[in-house]
Amino acid sequence: MKAKSLCGLAVFAVALAALMASRADADELRIGFLMPVTGPLAQIATDSINGFKMYLDDHKGEFHGATVKFIVEDTQAKPATAVLKAEKLIKQDQVQMLVGGVLASTGYALAPVSTREKVIYIASIPASDNLTQRDADKYPYFARTSWSSSQPSHPFGEWACANGIKKVVTIAADYAFGYEVVGGFQRTFEECGGQIVQKMWPPINLADYAPYISTIKPDADSVFILPVGAGALTLPRQLQVAGIIPKMHLIGSGTSFDEFVLPQLGDEVIGAVSPLHYSAALETPANEAFVKEYRTKFGKVPSYFSESNYTTALMFDAVMSQTGGKWPGSKELLDLLVKIEVDAPRGPVSFDDLRNPIQNIYIRKVEKKKIFGYANDELWNTVIKTYPNVSQFWKFDRAESLKQPPYTRDYPPCKYCE
Amino acid sequence: MLTALALLLAVAVVTPHTTPFLLLLVTRILILAILAMSLDLLLGFTGIASLGHAAFLGLGAYLTAILAVRYEFGLSWDFGLVILFGSLLGAATAAVFGLFALRASGVYFLMITLALSQCVWGLAYRWDALTGGDNGLNLPGRPVLGPIQLGNDAAYFYVVFAFFAVSLLALYVLVESPFGKSLVGIREHEVRMRILGYNTWLHKYIAFIISGAFGGLAGVLWAQVSGQVSPDNVTLTTSVDALLMVVLGGPGTLLGGVLGAGIVLFLREYLSTLVPWWQYVLGGMYVLTIFYLPDGVLGTLRQRRKAAGAPAVGLAPRPVRSEELRINEGGIE
Numbered sequence: 001m002k003a004k005s006l007c008g009l010a011v012f013a014v015a016l017a018a019l020m021a022s023r024a025d026a027d028e029l030r031i032g033f034l035m036p037v038t039g040p041l042a043q044i045a046t047d048s049i050n051g052f053k054m055y056l057d058d059h060k061g062e063f064h065g066a067t068v069k070f071i072v073e074d075t076q077a078k079p080a081t082a083v084l085k086a087e088k089l090i091k092q093d094q095v096q097m098l099v100g101g102v103l104a105s106t107g108y109a110l111a112p113v114s115t116r117e118k119v120i121y122i123a124s125i126p127a128s129d130n131l132t133q134r135d136a137d138k139y140p141y142f143a144r145t146s147w148s149s150s151q152p153s154h155p156f157g158e159w160a161c162a163n164g165i166k167k168v169v170t171i172a173a174d175y176a177f178g179y180e181v182v183g184g185f186q187r188t189f190e191e192c193g194g195q196i197v198q199k200m201w202p203p204i205n206l207a208d209y210a211p212y213i214s215t216i217k218p219d220a221d222s223v224f225i226l227p228v229g230a231g232a233l234t235l236p237r238q239l240q241v242a243g244i245i246p247k248m249h250l251i252g253s254g255t256s257f258d259e260f261v262l263p264q265l266g267d268e269v270i271g272a273v274s275p276l277h278y279s280a281a282l283e284t285p286a287n288e289a290f291v292k293e294y295r296t297k298f299g300k301v302p303s304y305f306s307e308s309n310y311t312t313a314l315m316f317d318a319v320m321s322q323t324g325g326k327w328p329g330s331k332e333l334l335d336l337l338v339k340i341e342v343d344a345p346r347g348p349v350s351f352d353d354l355r356n357p358i359q360n361i362y363i364r365k366v367e368k369k370k371i372f373g374y375a376n377d378e379l380w381n382t383v384i385k386t387y388p389n390v391s392q393f394w395k396f397d398r399a400e401s402l403k404q405p406p407y408t409r410d411y412p413p414c415k416y417c418e
Numbered sequence: 419m420l421t422a423l424a425l426l427l428a429v430a431v432v433t434p435h436t437t438p439f440l441l442l443l444v445t446r447i448l449i450l451a452i453l454a455m456s457l458d459l460l461l462g463f464t465g466i467a468s469l470g471h472a473a474f475l476g477l478g479a480y481l482t483a484i485l486a487v488r489y490e491f492g493l494s495w496d497f498g499l500v501i502l503f504g505s506l507l508g509a510a511t512a513a514v515f516g517l518f519a520l521r522a523s524g525v526y527f528l529m530i531t532l533a534l535s536q537c538v539w540g541l542a543y544r545w546d547a548l549t550g551g552d553n554g555l556n557l558p559g560r561p562v563l564g565p566i567q568l569g570n571d572a573a574y575f576y577v578v579f580a581f582f583a584v585s586l587l588a589l590y591v592l593v594e595s596p597f598g599k600s601l602v603g604i605r606e607h608e609v610r611m612r613i614l615g616y617n618t619w620l621h622k623y624i625a626f627i628i629s630g631a632f633g634g635l636a637g638v639l640w641a642q643v644s645g646q647v648s649p650d651n652v653t654l655t656t657s658v659d660a661l662l663m664v665v666l667g668g669p670g671t672l673l674g675g676v677l678g679a680g681i682v683l684f685l686r687e688y689l690s691t692l693v694p695w696w697q698y699v700l701g702g703m704y705v706l707t708i709f710y711l712p713d714g715v716l717g718t719l720r721q722r723r724k725a726a727g728a729p730a731v732g733l734a735p736r737p738v739r740s741e742e743l744r745i746n747e748g749g750i751e
Binding site: 037038073074076078079080081083084085087088091092104105108109111112113116128175176408409 | 437438439442443446546551552553554556557559569571640644645646648650651686687690691694696697
């Protein structure tokens with residue numbers, strides 16, 4: 001019985017291979033989209049897939065004549081599974097590009113696969129700084145269309161100084177993304193005279209922050225938060241219950257108040273300020289049209305995950321318009337991609353030579369208001385200041401920045417923590 | 419038993435000629451099968467359930483990655499040494515863990531092994547300078563053995579298959595040996611074995627160390643198959659997976675772990691490329707197994723055969739019957 005089923009399996013597999021290895025003509029663009037469709041990040045995956053698909057559907061599944069074959073694979077939020085699925089996409093489905101990933105660990109796992117197989121990998125979400133900084137040379141087939149973790153933090157530090165924030169306590173998830181977001185903020189904030197007086201690193205997915213909140217130094221004037229997972233909802237609420245809000249200003253990473261969680265958050269986050277390269281409340285015609293279409297189709301306001309993948313599709317389309325819908329080759333496509341400038345819902349985007357976007361960074365304040373003609377009062381990230389065309393190195397010298405150690409748990413050191 | 423061997427041989431011959439994805443998947447199945455078999459030695463034969471086997475896999479994997487990334491060691495023939503070191507590290511860690519864990523049994527043993535493996539996870543996650551923290555480590559590429567490039571998936575498959583076959587053989591010889599029989603005796607009735615004069619603690623300790631060594635071996639092979647190592651490999655989920663593979667396939671059968679690894683990985687990695695509701699199938703499979711095949715697939719098959727009077731299936735040793743122990747007792751009198 002077992003022998004039979006195994007034989008059946010082999011026959012099935014061979015048939016499947018024959019089916020899948022159908023030769024592609026030059027005008028087909030095969031894109032492998034890797035997302036954690038199941039597991040704790042499933043909602044992010046849905047937002048991302050919807051974003052990309054929306055652009056694709058708007059253009060009848062074609063990028064300037066190239067028929068797009070869009071294959072989604074489930075990474076289950078595990079780096080090892082992401083590698084297996086990426087190899088499946090490359091070797092079996094013969095995709096020309098890999099797109100996606102969410103966690104930095106997935107980005108780090110996929111980048112070497114792209115190098116090894118000479119297939120483009122576009123990180124449409126993973127933000128880990130070093131992928132487009134110290135490790136950029138290792139991954140010649142890699143580009144990023146989203147942001148690097150410390151990119152919005154740099155201008156935010158300056159904004160904080162200019163807006164009367166002096167002493168800050170940080171509560172950020174204990175992993176590379178948290179270190180980079182906080183590190184970038186600390187660097188610019190302390191250069192202009194601010195002080196980080198306490199840094200706390202609770203574990204990812206923590207649901208109860210009470211032990212941390214009770215130790216917040218009372219002489220601080222602001223709390224900088226970066227919770228991940230379950231804590232995204234509880235941390236602001238617990239800060240309010242403890243009386244920290246509204247006594248102190250609530251600031252944080254752009255992801256803390258992203259539209260992805262904003263509808264579930266309560267009035268406690270009104271007034272919270274955070275930086276990001278996108279806000280759904282960005283009042284430009286391009287973004288208004290994007291938000292309205294997305295909300296009509298999927299019943300919710302687009303998050304930055306949606307916009308990032310929508311824009312990634314838009315960029316591919318722009319490249320294909322230059323080649324007339326023909327596949328130019330991996331290296332050539334990447335070269336074309338990093339030279340383009342597009343007007344995305346988030347604003348103008350171009351690339352630096354390490355293949356990371358140069359884009360506007362918006363300082364956003366959570367407000368309850370009506371916008372774009374919607375009937376109800378809702379929470380929106382109102383843009384209160386725009387820093388145009390920010391690169392991942394901000395105003396710093398690039399060579400010098402690369403020589404510095406990456407932002408970690410202990411770097412920059414906390415000078416004012418006693 | 420011959421059926422089983424023929425099937426495994428068929429896997430070795432057929433797999434490289436199927437699809438590239440299936441080849442990679444079967445390679446992973448064989449590696450996790452080594453891990454599952456090593457756990458079966460404890461769960462199925464000795465009767466102690468460990469929830470910390472991810473630690474051995476993780477240590478082997480991290481050793482491989484750290485040697486390759488930081489010292490460029492193990493990229494050619496010295497890969498053989500890495501395999502040796504990985505197994506030794508697994509064994510040494512098990513020797514240390516065993517000192518703590520084997521003071522307890524049952525659920526308490528389970529909890530202690532869980533706690534110890536979480537320590538390894540903590541190290542992997544927090545020792546940034548060595549392990550790369552949450553981002554993990556990327557290996558520079560699979561070893562090149564003279565003219566043979568293990569970067570070729572088929573070549574690496576054969577290497578993995580060879581180690582799998584050796585592990586299966588070694589564990590089979592072990593469980594068939596007098597030592598293996600006394601492990602089964604401990605599983606059936608530890609007190610009686612102790613009264614018979616066996617040092618049951620030492621037996622369990624040695625079984626635990628051997629199990630750790632095979633776990634370490636699986637880790638080395640695993641690091642090279644996925645080309646990266648991250649704390650995700652050391653999480654509780656990996657330990658639970660290994661346990662489920664054994665339970666699904668049939669504890670105390672060795673080959674049950676292989677079958678279990680095959681079923682779990684096939685449903686999770688292959689079915690997930692076809693349908694989004696693969697999790698229900700996997701979950702349903704677990705539930706059905708518990709309800710209808712409480713001894714696992716191979717375990718139940720064996721019982722059926724025994725009931726029908728046919729010889730036992732698989733490579734498993736005949737379970738020790740209580741009459742035999744009684745005879746032994748008689749001998750002491």
